Amino acid sequence: MAHIKSRKLAPTRLQMSTVLAALLLPVAAQATEGNPAADDAARPLPEVVVGSNKVSFKADYATSPKYTEKLVDTPQTLTVIKKELIEQQGAETLTEALRNTPGVGAFFLGENGNTNTGDAIFMRGFDSSSSIYTDGVRDVGSISRDVFNTEQIDVLKGPAGTDSGRGSPTGSINLGSKQARLQDAHSASIKAGSGKQKRATADISRVIDADSGTAFRLNVMVQDSGNAARDVVENKRWGVAPTIAFGLNGKTRLHLSYLHIKQNNIPDGGVPTIGLPGYISPDSRSTDPTRRREFLNSAPMVNPAGFYGEHSDYDNVTADMATVRVEHDFSPTLRLQNTARYGKTEQEYLLTAFMGSSANLVTPNPADPNTWLLKRTNRTVKDQRNQILTNQTVLTGEFTTGELKHTMVGGLEFINEKQANVSYAGLGALNDISLYHPVSTGYATAANPVRSGAGSDGSTTTQALYLFDTVKIGEQWMVHAGVRADHFNTDTFNTALSTSTSHPQLPVGTLVPTTLKLSDTLVNGKLSLLYKPTKDSSIYATVASSQQPPGSATFGLSASANSAANPNYDPQETTTKEIGTKWDFLQQKLSFTAAIYETTVRNEIEQDPTDLNYYQTGKKNVKGIEIGMTGELAKNWLVTAGYTHMKTEVESGRVVTASGINNLSYTPKDAFTSWTSYTLPFGLKVGGGVRYQGKLLRGTDGAVGTPASAESYWVADAMASYEINKNIDLRLNVYNLADKEYVAAINKSGYRYTPGQPRSASVTATFKF
Secondary structure (H helix, E strand, C coil): CCCECCCCCCCCCCCHHHHHHHHHHHHHHHHHCCCHHHHCCCCCCCCCCCCCCCCCCCCCCCCCCCCCCCHHHCCCCEEEEEHHHHHHHCCCEHHHHHHHCCCEECCECCCCCCCCCCCCCEECCEECHHHEEECCEECCCCCCCECCCEEEEEEEECCCHHHHCCCCCCEEEEEEECCCCCCCEEEEEEEEECCCEEEEEEEEEEEEECCCCEEEEEEEEEEEEEECCEEEEEEEEEEEEEEEEECCCCCEEEEEEEEEEEEEEECCCCEECCCCCCCCCCCCCCCCHHHCCHHHHHCCCCCCCCCCCCCCCEEEEEEEEEEEEEEEEEECCEEEEEEEEEEEEEEEEEEEECCCCCCCEECCCCCCHHHCEECCCEEEEEEEEEEEEEEEEEEEEEEEECCEEEEEEEEEEEEEEEEEEEEEECCCEECCEECCCCCCCCEEECCCCEEEEEEEEEEEEEEEEEEEEEEEECCCEEEEEEEEEEEEEEEEEEEEECCCCCCCCCCCCCEEEEEEEEEEEEEEEEEEEEECCCCCEEEEEEEEEEEECCCCCCCCCCCCCCCCCCCCCCCEEEEEEEEEEEEEECCCCEEEEEEEEEEEEEEEEEECCCCCCEEEEEEEEEEEEEEEEEEEEECCEEEEEEEEEEEEEEEECCCCECCCCCCCCCCCCEEEEEEEEEECCCCEEEEEEEEEECCEECECCCCCCCCCEECCEEEEEEEEEEEEECCEEEEEEEECCCCCCCEEEECCCCCEEEECCCCEEEEEEEEEC
């Protein structure tokens, strides 16, 4: 039996309220007594003009109150994707919107028979799916997020431990929701396109009482679409997001928001990788030459549109999110924000997947591919519930000490997160399906899904305290420093069915309960030095840390020695060093950014080949550069572009790619994205962009014959829109102009992949009234 070596220390309880009060009391006292910094204007709200003709890709601020400075003075790579860009491109989901930041995307399809049905986002070499936030609150769940109620998306690259607590080693994603404003505006859109696409949205904003600052906003969406790349797959959903605000023109403001989403989809289990570059027979290692089926080495690709599941497959999601946010200005230099939220996401899906292994690939007539069959033995079911209850309090104060000007942000967060999973049996057995002409063939053994009694319940309760200070030294120097402490308790109750090997002393199928607990305190920090050569530029150096404790993503702890979720292990630790520069040109209308960085992730689980024990000796490294440009090049000419180059390696531990190359999986070495639009004098707006995605190396799990990587590709999209009058405009989007066939995501074994979107088009009519 393999053993665990750990150096975990006993956790320490934080006296958070006392510490925060002691740190911020001097700030409050000086701010309310009229200190000299009162002449400095408080950070303005981002300008949002609902329904106007003003369009800009460039944002000045991030949505989080923890970022008090303009983006040009924020010493970290932070990409902001505004709704204007999202709308021009006709993006509907978070995954589609993230195409506007290089090297970030849903590249990983899943393991074995499991398929990622939601936003499985990789960023700078690591899975960031558990570091997705909405208005600063963690949004957990393997669902596809619609952006109909999104104002802007902030993509923070580098450790976000000081900003958000536990999470991905390489960043986080925050969706800023649309809020009520003191403006009357109404708009609606209708969209139709390839793949039986049908979608309608509406955005209604009303001033209820201008004197009291009361306003209402309602965003709704309904969609009933197929998939331009796939047969049978369906994306059906509807959503409603009302918000009401009080006191918008006063010192105290109250925002009440609610979001309800319902999805009823037919999920996509992918298509076989047979025929792709790098594919060879799964029997190629057979010692008997007559059984190697070498004719499979030259087999043709399957039709990328083919559906290998059953029409009875489903992916049903219900998500609810209720938020109360209170803001109060004690003075021009002292501001308070409190956010309370309850969120719940329920997902149920039944998916027919497959493993194109030697046993599942049937070739009765080697000379006739039309006779070849695929066994579908991997039916998977998910019944998962996620809940979050949180209260976040942020206090921002500005004050001076001698010649130094401070902007200090302190906060408390109390978070309770839960996840429950229920297992099922009786999923039935499916008939074989034609490999090259897939048609639903039904069941060999009827399905009768029932709860097996196995499952898991996990919860994490967190109390967090953080403090940031931005110190301005004269007009050209700034020092940013921050620290955050998170004390958490994770409890997991697992119930598993015994097998002959797991519990030989029990009858097979006996329910075996396991209770695991973990309590610890994480402390992360960030330190930056920034120099401003001009008012609209900066050069900076930053070092920051983050930690991801066992069971962080799913609240599920494991007793297995080879699992990073084992509570006996220390948290995964990350350190990032970054040097960069940011410049605003053309009267702050165009921004340019460039950064070089190095991220080191420690405490990865590795098995010693000699004593077969597991140790936390693994170490991974990512070095890279990233360049970006966003804004207005000239009147009516908008542009956004980004490029990244990453060098990744496993410094200590086993290689993690199937090819044996010492890089990290699902991480392109090079990636480029761009989009531009220009409005002609007679009102026609034309635009488009190109994207490049470098080769993606998949993970390794012992599969034989499957492609070790997904090839690189270029894709070009185009757009044209015309404003018929002040109330109606039409937009045409054409995707993948060259009809390039490419792999958008590949699973760990390499048996399945998700085809990229073929050449397709949509037309959107927008009405403003």
